[in-house]
Amino acid sequence: MDGLQIPNLPGYRAKPEQPANHARKQIWSLSHGVAIADESQPNTATLINSNSAASIPLVTQPKIAHAGKRFLKDGGKVLCFFGYFKEAVYESQIENYRIRQCEIFYYLEDDTIQIVEKKSENSGCPQGNFANRQRLPKDMANEIYFNLDDLNLGNTLDVFGRVLFITDCNVSTRKYLRDVIGRPEEQLRPVAGEEDVYTAMRKEFMSRETGRDEGVSHNIRNNPMKEFAEAQLGKTVNNSTRQGFLEYDRQVLRLDCIWDDRESLYGDLQRFTLQYYLADDTMELLTVLGPNSGRDPYKKMVKRQKLAKNRHDPDSPVWTWLDFQIGTVVDVFSKHLLIVSADAPTYAFYEKKGMPLDPPLELVQEEPVVAQRELPPYNGFGSEEDSLASCVGSLVPTLPRIKQGESKVMRFAAKMESKNPEDVDRNFTVSFYLVDNTVQIHEPPKRNSGIVGGSFLSRMKLRTAEGLITEEYFYVGAEIQLAGHPFILVDADEGTLRHMEQKPNLFEYSNIKNIVAVYALSLGEAAASGELAAEFQAYDNEGSGSVSTKSVKKILMKYKCSYYYGGPPEQAVLTLSRKLGNKKSVDYNKFIAAIIDPSVLDTVY
Numbered sequence: 378m379d380g381l382q383i384p385n386l387p388g389y390r391a392k393p394e395q396p397a398n399h400a401r402k403q404i405w406s407l408s409h410g411v412a413i414a415d416e417s418q419p420n421t422a423t424l425i426n427s428n429s430a431a432s433i434p435l436v437t438q439p440k441i442a443h444a445g446k447r448f449l450k451d452g453g454k455v456l457c458f459f460g461y462f463k464e465a466v467y468e469s470q471i472e473n474y475r476i477r478q479c480e481i482f483y484y485l486e487d488d489t490i491q492i493v494e495k496k497s498e499n500s501g502c503p504q505g506n507f508a509n510r511q512r513l514p515k516d517m518a519n520e521i522y523f524n525l526d527d528l529n530l531g532n533t534l535d536v537f538g539r540v541l542f543i544t545d546c547n548v549s550t551r552k553y554l555r556d557v558i559g560r561p562e563e564q565l566r567p568v569a570g571e572e573d574v575y576t577a578m579r580k581e582f583m584s585r586e587t588g589r590d591e592g593v594s595h596n597i598r599n600n601p602m603k604e605f606a607e608a609q610l611g612k613t614v615n616n617s618t619r620q621g622f623l624e625y626d627r628q629v630l631r632l633d634c635i636w637d638d639r640e641s642l643y644g645d646l647q648r649f650t651l652q653y654y655l656a657d658d659t660m661e662l663l664t665v666l667g668p669n670s671g672r673d674p675y676k677k678m679v680k681r682q683k684l685a686k687n688r689h690d691p692d693s694p695v696w697t698w699l700d701f702q703i704g705t706v707v708d709v710f711s712k713h714l715l716i717v718s719a720d721a722p723t724y725a726f727y728e729k730k731g732m733p734l735d736p737p738l739e740l741v742q743e744e745p746v747v748a749q750r751e752l753p754p755y756n757g758f759g760s761e762e763d764s765l766a767s768c769v770g771s772l773v774p775t776l777p778r779i780k781q782g783e784s785k786v787m788r789f790a791a792k793m794e795s796k797n798p799e800d801v802d803r804n805f806t807v808s809f810y811l812v813d814n815t816v817q818i819h820e821p822p823k824r825n826s827g828i829v830g831g832s833f834l835s836r837m838k839l840r841t842a843e844g845l846i847t848e849e850y851f852y853v854g855a856e857i858q859l860a861g862h863p864f865i866l867v868d869a870d871e872g873t874l875r876h877m878e879q880k881p882n883l884f885e886y887s888n889i890k891n892i893v894a895v896y897a898l899s900l901g902e903a904a905a906s907g908e909l910a911a912e913f914q915a916y917d918n919e920g921s922g923s924v925s926t927k928s929v930k931k932i933l934m935k936y937k938c939s940y941y942y943g944g945p946p947e948q949a950v951l952t953l954s955r956k957l958g959n960k961k962s963v964d965y966n967k968f969i970a971a972i973i974d975p976s977v978l979d980t981v982y
Contacts, residue, residue, distance in 0.1 A: 451485035456550040458483065458528055460543040461570055464502075469575075476573040479507060479541060481528070488512060488524050492536065499579075508536060525558070531568045544570045625655030630698060630723045633665075634707070634714040635740070649678060649714060651707065658697055659683050662709055679709060703735035761838060761845070783811040785876060787851055790868040791818075794856065802826075805833060807864065809851055814838055816846065816859060834860050852877065852886050854947035867947070874951065886948035889956045890978050897972045899936050904972040909936075913965035923962040926950045 458481040463474045482491040492508040512522045513536055523534060534541040545567040546554070554560045630653040638644035648665040662679035666672055686700075687693035688710065696707065707714045718737035727734045752768055755761050762777035787809040793800045803826075808817045815836045822830030839846045839859055850857055855866045869877075874887070881888035903909040912935070914920075916928040924932075930950050954960050957967045970977050 448486050454485045454553075456483040456485065456525070456528070456553060457481070457547045458530075458543050458550065459545040459547075460534075460541045462539045462541045463571075466575075471578070472574045474573060475502075475575060476571055477502070477504075481534075481541070481543065482510075483525060483528055484510065485525075488522065490523060492541070529560075529564055530566065542568075542570065544568045621656045621658065628655045628726070629653065630655065630701070630726060631720045632701060632716050632723065633718040633720075633737075634716050636712050636714050651714065651716070653698055653701070654681065655698060657683075658695060660696065662714075684709060699732075702732075703738060755840065761840075785811045785872070787811065787848060787873045787876065788870045789851060789853070789866040789873065791864040791866050794863040794865050799827070803828065805864065807851070807859070807866065809848060810836065811848060814845060814847055818859060818864075849883055852884060852946065852948040853951055854886075874955065877948075878952070878955070884948075886946055887952050889952055890975065892949045892952055893968075893971045893975060893978060896933065897975070900972050903936065904969045909969055909972075910965070913969075917965075922966050923958055923964050925962050926954050929953065929963045929965075929968075 459478070460481055461476050461478045464477055466472050466475050478495045480493045480495065482493070483489075484491070489510045490508070490513045491506075491510040494504045494507045496504045513534070515521045515523045515527065527534065528543060530543055530545065532543050534543070546565075551565050555562065555565060632651040632653070634649045634651050636647045636649065639646055648667070650663040650665055651660060652663065653660045659681050660679075660683075661677060661681040663676055664672075664678050666674065683695045684707075685693040685695050686708070688708075701707075701716060703716055703718070705716045707716065715738075717740065719734060724734055750769070752765065755764060758764070760777075766777045767774055789807045789809075791805040791807045793803050793805065795801065802823075804821060804823070806819045806821065808819070809815075810817070816834065816839050817832075817836040818834035820828070820830045820833045841850075841858065846857075846859075851866060853866055853869050857864055857866065877884040877887040881891070885891050897904075900909055903912075909932075912932050913924055913928075916924045916932070933950075950963075953963050953968065957971070958964050967977070
């Protein structure tokens with residue numbers, strides 16, 4: 378059987394041999410709080426140097442013995458203090474310094490100190506271990522180091538050029554300082570620290586983004602894992618809103634509201650539609666934009682949600698359909714909305730519930746203020762259309778649209794009204810172009826006059842104090858100021874006279890009915906008595922029944938027949954000769970008959 382070996386099966390395995398114990402025995406023992414060497418052991422322990430085999434008797438060294446005593450008494454005990462130091466910030470507009478929080482660890486076993494700066498997200502500063510565990514020098518020249526007596530709340534530590542302010546300590550440190558060290562309670566009270574501007578702004582930003590501040594409601598949805606965990610515990614369906622869903626599903630109350638903000642700067646009277654969903658007591662606010670309101674086309678002002686009556690109070694009740702009535706003011710995120718009306722289904726719903734709504738409020742409609750655009754006066758540079766396009770057009774100047782008129786030209790013979798002898802006999806031809814309301818003046822050459830004829834005024838638009846010169850300014854006998862020179866229109870061509878007679882409403886001196894009606898005011902009695910016929914017969918030496926236009930004008934001036942102002946204009950006399958004569962003379966019998974009975978003029982047209 379000696380040669381047989383038992384198979385290494387479960388239950389038949391051989392017990393392994395126990396290894397020899399080579400642990401060294403401890404030579405130190407603690408007696409009445411003092412570490413001494415055990416006499417049963419060798420009374421010396423050697424510290425072997427790598428370069429020498431000499432032994433150093435440790436028990437004969439009092440410093441090492443004291444260190445061993447502290448190690449056994451305070452080994453593993455660490456005091457934790459909280460503090461901060463300031464760091465100057467130069468290139469910033471919002472802050473001058475930055476507060477950097479630190480934790481000060483004091484090791485009781487060897488009076489060493491370690492300083493660790495707390496790490497903060499996105500600080501941009503290297504943080505972590507500020508000072509490794511070591512004895513921090515207080516006075517390097519005299520080899521004096523910081524100890525526990527220097528770590529008092531409210532004290533400062535000058536460490537490597539930084540001044541640390543001690544503000545607080547943890548609970549175990551406060552208990553050790555009070556019970557073991559014996560410091561009074563007044564020295565253990567926390568000291569208020571400082572907070573820099575950047576830290577406050579960062580804390581507020583993180584509160585808005587992550588919702589870590591429980592005192593601020595950010596309406597953050599629950600984590601899906603939380604809902605899953607609740608479902609595993611039995612809460613699989615939320616039945617809190619099932620009754621409202623079964624009773625009021627797809628029923629919406631629509632209330633018309635206004636927000637009067639006209640008392641504030643740039644305020645306005647805005648209209649909204651408040652939609653209240655009866656199924657879950659939620660509401661949404663929709664904007665109602667009028668024509669040319671100038672506002673961005675955002676349809677929804679407030680998304681669908683439950684609205685608290687006091688949004689600053691977490692326990693405030695929410696608005697329900699029981700709180701609404703015509704005239705009720707609803708506070709929606711500092712917008713005081715006045716309910717002024719509702720649609721027909723909403724009125725029917727409240728009527729069915731026994732809470733009829735009041736009639737709609739009648740609002741005083743203010744007439745919109747229409748701003749009158751005042752165009753600047755024409756400065757004379759360029760054309761008037763170009764200057765006007767820069768005032769009424771878009772920011773990018775465009776070519777003015779030219780309004781084309783009739784392709785006709787009105788031509789008049791004119792003389793210059795001047796006291797200069799050399800200008801008295803000058804003759805001109807004034808042309809007015811109907812297509813673009815431009816005027817051109819031409820002076821026919823005259824031999825031995827000393828004046829070079831030709832173009833007196835190039836074709837252009839002319840203006841007066843009342844505005845742009847148009848065609849109604851021109852008629853025979855008119856005195857008109859053109860390009861700074863006074864002109865008298867003495868005659869017109871046949872085409873011009875015919876054109877003026879085709880527009881009797883525009884050219885009153887070419888309207889025969891208007892002329893006869895004006896002259897009848899002064900000649901009516903003379904025509905009825907026969908006196909006027911005798912006057913005309915005195916100038917009719919031949920007895921033809923017609924007199925010259927010059928004679929007609931003399932008779933009209935005798936009876937003071939003024940045409941609104943001054944004497945009878947040449948254009949009116951020309952119209953009488955063209956309609957009641959042969960264009961050179963006037964048939965005074967027809968003229969007298971027209972004064973007595975204006976209906977005879979119907980045969981003229």
